[in-house]
Amino acid sequence: MVERYQRRVVGVAQAVVHNQDDAIELAQETFVRAYENLAKFESRSSFSTWLYRIAANLAIDFRRREGRHLVLRGEDAENEFQRLPSPRGDSFQETARGELNRRINGALGELTPEHRAVILLREVEGLSYDEISDVLDVPRGTVMSRLHYARGRLRSILKDLGGS
Amino acid sequence: MARCDDIKLLLGPFEDGELEPHEMQEVARHVVACAACDGELADYRALGLAMRDGAELPDLTGFAAAVLELVDDLPIALGTRVRRFFNSFAGGIGGTLATAMATAAIAVITAVVLTPYARQFTFGGGFANPPQAATRVAADLAPAAPFALASVAAPQAATVASGERRVRLPPAGDANALPAASAIDLASQQNSADDAADTALADSTAGHGPSTVISRLEASSPSVAVWSEPQTDTTVIWVPDQQP
Numbered sequence: 511m512v513e514r515y516q517r518r519v520v521g522v523a524q525a526v527v528h529n530q531d532d533a534i535e536l537a538q539e540t541f542v543r544a545y546e547n548l549a550k551f552e553s554r555s556s557f558s559t560w561l562y563r564i565a566a567n568l569a570i571d572f573r574r575r576e577g578r579h580l581v582l583r584g585e586d587a588e589n590e591f592q593r594l595p596s597p598r599g600d601s602f603q604e605t606a607r608g609e610l611n612r613r614i615n616g617a618l619g620e621l622t623p624e625h626r627a628v629i630l631l632r633e634v635e636g637l638s639y640d641e642i643s644d645v646l647d648v649p650r651g652t653v654m655s656r657l658h659y660a661r662g663r664l665r666s667i668l669k670d671l672g673g674s
Numbered sequence: 675m676a677r678c679d680d681i682k683l684l685l686g687p688f689e690d691g692e693l694e695p696h697e698m699q700e701v702a703r704h705v706v707a708c709a710a711c712d713g714e715l716a717d718y719r720a721l722g723l724a725m726r727d728g729a730e731l732p733d734l735t736g737f738a739a740a741v742l743e744l745v746d747d748l749p750i751a752l753g754t755r756v757r758r759f760f761n762s763f764a765g766g767i768g769g770t771l772a773t774a775m776a777t778a779a780i781a782v783i784t785a786v787v788l789t790p791y792a793r794q795f796t797f798g799g800g801f802a803n804p805p806q807a808a809t810r811v812a813a814d815l816a817p818a819a820p821f822a823l824a825s826v827a828a829p830q831a832a833t834v835a836s837g838e839r840r841v842r843l844p845p846a847g848d849a850n851a852l853p854a855a856s857a858i859d860l861a862s863q864q865n866s867a868d869d870a871a872d873t874a875l876a877d878s879t880a881g882h883g884p885s886t887v888i889s890r891l892e893a894s895s896p897s898v899a900v901w902s903e904p905q906t907d908t909t910v911i912w913v914p915d916q917q918p
Contacts, residue, residue: 512738520732530732541741546748611728618725632690633725639692658686665717 512541515561518635522562522645525630526569526623528615536572540565555644562637562645566627573623617667625660628653678704678711685715689722 519540524533543564544551551560618626627646631637639657643650681704687693688701705712750758899912 512741516734516737517732520734520737521729524732530730534732534734534737538737538741538744542744542748545745610724611730614724614728630725633722634729639687639690654687654692657690658683661686661718661721664721665714668721 515558516541518558519561519565521635522565522631523569525627525635526566527573528619528623528626532572532576533569536568537565539568543568559641559644562641563647566645567647613668617664620667621660621663625656625663628656629660629664632657678708681705681708681711682714685711686718689715689718 516537520530520533520537523536523540524530527533527536540561544561547564551557555563618630621629628642631642631645632639637645639650639653642648642653646653648656681701684693684697684701685705688698688705691698693701705715900909901912902909
């Protein structure tokens with residue numbers, strides 16, 4: 511079971527805390543919690559969604575406790591993304607993958623943790639809107655509005671910093 | 675054609691395939707005809723691809739082993755330990771216990787069912803003595819309904835003797851108040867156990883005066899009894915009241 515879900519669970523935790531090492535620790539804690547509370551699992555949602563919800567809750571608690579989430583504001587954000595190209599066009603394609611990843615991660619850091627979590631769960635982990643709603647315990651409409659805002663914000667940041 | 679402001683709200687869900695079919699059609703028709711919305715949709719698509727491509731796959735070597743180690747280190751609750759202890763014996767003790775209980779239940783049922791027959795065979799000479807059984811039934815029915823006591827003088831020959839029986843009743847003044855089933859003890863003279871009971875009954879009724887000793891008792895049906903009383907040279911026919 512662990513091997514089947516470990517990558518997704520780490521991904522969910524990472525979507526919230528935005529740090530891989532912390533996400534791995536939280537994912538391990540997630541499986542332990544799931545083992546301890548297996549008897550409480552009700553079949554109202556799928557097992558995977560239940561597992562992801564545990565991971566998300568642990569990650570949210572961790573983020574509140576540690577205050578480690580990265581939010582770049584003002585000049586820091588501009589310095590971070592000043593060379594970021596437009597997501598469309600040749601310059602975007604020519605950018606080295608490592609550099610692109612760094613910039614995208616930086617742009618994600620510009621988002622609030624709630625918006626970042628939603629767009630990562632959707633784009634990277636491939637969760638449906640209903641699954642995101644269950645995992646983060648927010649209404650589906652909230653998921654849609656957060657996604658709309660996050661996409662627009664990322665698009666705006668990437669375009670502005672691209673200088674196009 | 676739908677306005678761009680309305681369609682822009684649906685571009686993300688359209689890209690994600692989360693719209694209703696009619697909304698998907700509406701957005702698709704609009705995007706074909708609107709370059710701005712088509713460009714924004716392409717941006718969303720490129721952004722998603724870049725995020726997926728850029729996602730760093732974590733190194734999960736040893737992850738499962740670490741989780742199992744954490745699970746092994748968990749303190750086990752007392753209730754869980756007790757449950758596991760009994761579960762470990764569930765196969766052996768449970769099966770044995772079930773078999774033993776089933777055997778005991780069968781033995782009890784068998785004893786309950788066979789005891790009257792065993793007693794009859796032991797003390798009453800088996801099933802070849804039906805009058806005794808019939809008389810016992812008559813005596814047992816006595817308290818259930820009022821009986822009229824008819825006392826007639828009759829020759830001894832009128833009494834039918836199928837066996838020497840003895841019944842002790844309360845004094846004649848209490849005759850209409852019929853004795854309880856336990857107060858009429860019909861027994862053959864060969865039955866020493868019932869003799870003992872008769873003696874006890876005689877003792878218990880001694881305070882009411884001299885007992886009536888009936889030397890013969892005959893019953894051909896559970897609701898009628900006939901007996902002779904040698905002291906008064908009377909034959910008694912005991913029948914229940916007839917219901918109108």
